[in-house]
Amino acid sequence: MSKRKTLMILLSLGMMLTACSQTESPSGTKGPNSGSTTPTTETPAAEPVKLTVAGMPKYPPNQVPNDYIKAVEEKFNMDWDYEAIPLSAGMEKYNVMFASGQYPDFIPNMNSPSSVAKWASAGYLLPIGDYIDQLPTYRSLFTDEDWEVLLSFASTNGKLYMLPNVASSDPMTWIYRKDAFAEIGLDTFPATLDELHETLKALKVKYPQSVGIGVRGGTENTGIRNLMNGFRQSFRNPRNDYTKGFWNDPDQGGAVVWNMASDKHREMLIFLAQLYKEGLIEKEFATLTQEQWKTKRLTGSVLLDFQYSSHTIDPEYALTDIPGGEWEYARTLPRAGDEPALEFSPVKFALFGPIFSNKLADQPAKLAKLFEYIEFAASPEGQLFHQMGIKDVTYTQENGVIAYADGYDRQKVAEQHGFDWMIKQSEDVLKSDPMFLKKQEALQEVSGIYNLTPKSAPFTEEEQQTMNTTVSAMEDIAYQFATRAVMGIADPSDDAQWSKYLDDLAKVGMAQAQTIAESYLKE
Structure with missing residues (x-):
């Protein structure tokens, strides 16, 4: 460190601490530099x-x-x-x-x-x-x-x-190319999955080189996890990460279920398989790297994606090479049926x-x-x-x-x-950060999508170890089956295949994980 920088540090610390010594005490009395001329006897420092x-x-x-x-x-x-x-x-x-x-x-x-x-x-x-x-x-x-x-x-x-x-939360919602939607006559995001399906087909006609729904890739099962985000909510089957995917399903009277072993999950996979078959989902979602996904987004191949709201203004994803290219975020989540999508509120801590x-x-x-x-x-x-x-x-x-x-x-x-x-x-620092301001704006704008309060499950250390090991094995099976189902290799609509999938989950201990989760969540 240079002598000049060291001197600046010492001077700055000295000024900061001097200022502290001149502030009012909790009782309202002034510090030693208050201007008093009354002689005082110095008290030894504590x-x-x-x-x-x-x-x-x-x-x-x-x-x-x-x-x-x-x-x-x-x-x-x-x-x-x-x-x-x-x-x-x-x-x-x-x-x-x-x-x-x-x-x-x-x-x-x-x-x-x-x-x-x-x-x-x-x-x-x-x-x-x-x-x-x-x-x-x-x-x-x-x-x-x-x-x-x-x-x-x-x-x-x-x-x-x-x-x-x-x-400080950055809400996840659908982000979409506002300019591309305008080209097909839309100024808002679809309200239902049927409308989303039609929108995807119209975008494919207008932009034949587009990949449909973009999927942020990565290692291991990142692709399928990211693909299912957004659709889980639409099928009223959101994930509570704090309880390892177990939650109280209001459509089953508050029964504790694991989100990837439910009929709602099965229906979602059938829907996603149809989109994939029609070329409306990124074909390489299972193997795409994050860098490849970013390149596709920047070059115009990705027209919608379920992502953080701040991505709409993040300089890293700016559409500088696409004249008129503009990202927008959806204020609501499309529903699969008559009932609204379900999503857990983000916690503030x-x-x-x-x-x-x-x-x-x-x-x-x-x-x-x-x-x-x-x-x-x-x-x-x-x-x-x-x-x-x-x-x-x-x-x-x-x-x-x-x-x-x-x-x-x-x-x-x-x-x-x-x-x-x-x-x-510090809000004094963040108030000049455009991305922070976008997050704050989005939290207000999308607040209507949050209709569930997440529950906690304060597992004991032994329970935590069991849940980590068991649910990890369950997720490996679930993500592999989901990937194969979306790509048409497995058929979730086939009762025999679905039963085998559930049996595979049972073999790695789903019942034990269910029992632990119910001990905290059962209503």
Whole structure:
């Protein structure tokens, strides 16, 4: 690092911390530079509160301590004994720390909800939910409704042991070439699958080189998974990832079913096979790479796709070589029958965030300092501090636009200075990001498609292992059968073939997975 950059960092940190010392105290009194001329007797500075801290950064810092740690220590009069154990290192070291009793006071960014549940059940963690009234700034980040959903997902044995981060969703819906639809006389997306079928045929006539429905490819079963997205909802058979595909089907009186073992799934495969036979689905959906899919989209072969709404303005997918080419997103999902499509609402949180040692219950001074820090991190000032780092060093602010300084991005700021966002990304930063604004717009515009609240299933560690192994085997069978069915190699309308498919699922333990899921979901 150059001497000039080092000097700028020191000056910036000094100015930042000086500003902090001049702010009003919680009681409303002024700091030492308030302008008072009354002689005072200096009170000896309080000793820093010592804390052991383990960080789980996405991008490990190059050195410890770093500018982030120094700034936090100075601002809150803390002394952190800090160790970075990155996400890429796995959970083994954390498990050893807790099992040995040598675990830290505080982990600001734990990203393993199953581990949190295990440690909470073992008594290692502070039930932070019992203290939530002392964290009003953090609590205000969620509506009462969202908070109730958060508690259902994040609690262990009825208690909250983690402070989940705020999540920003990018809603998935059908995106389509608005200019191509206009050429065949359409200005809105089809309301039913029959109408979609007719639209696809009309587009094929107008654009014979098009592939019909584009499918984002990738490794293993990515193609068939992405193809079924959008159609599952239309057939009222959406997937709840939080419960491994098990859900309460309202059309079966709330019975717990696995979405890829239902009659609705069978009907969907029959419909997709018909589209594929007519050349209305990307022929290479099962083997297409993501790069090949992107090339087809950019060159005009893909006219509609079930994707993230932000793709409509993402520069990576801009139709610069197609005059008049324009992407739009659908505000509704087409229905297969008379009833509307079903889709789960996106949750407003992510199950990673700060956790606290149970030892802090008897150490009020430490706990008070950490609560002060969390409240700061949840504030707009704290969000900017964590996400962007040091003004005029790691980021600039000009005409209301906050951006990384030249030579910096999220990873470099984290590695070189230790800063990365926690609890919530800064809206002051995001408000000038067109893609973020598109996501926010789309969440409002497509809100009508969300008519189901996802349920959680807080599996025990043993249940989680069983579900992971069993459902993985079930999915391998289901995706292979679905791929063959869509391509016409298997016939889902044939009772014998469908029965064999269900038998194959049973052989790898579907009944056991069903029993575990029902223990949490059965109404």
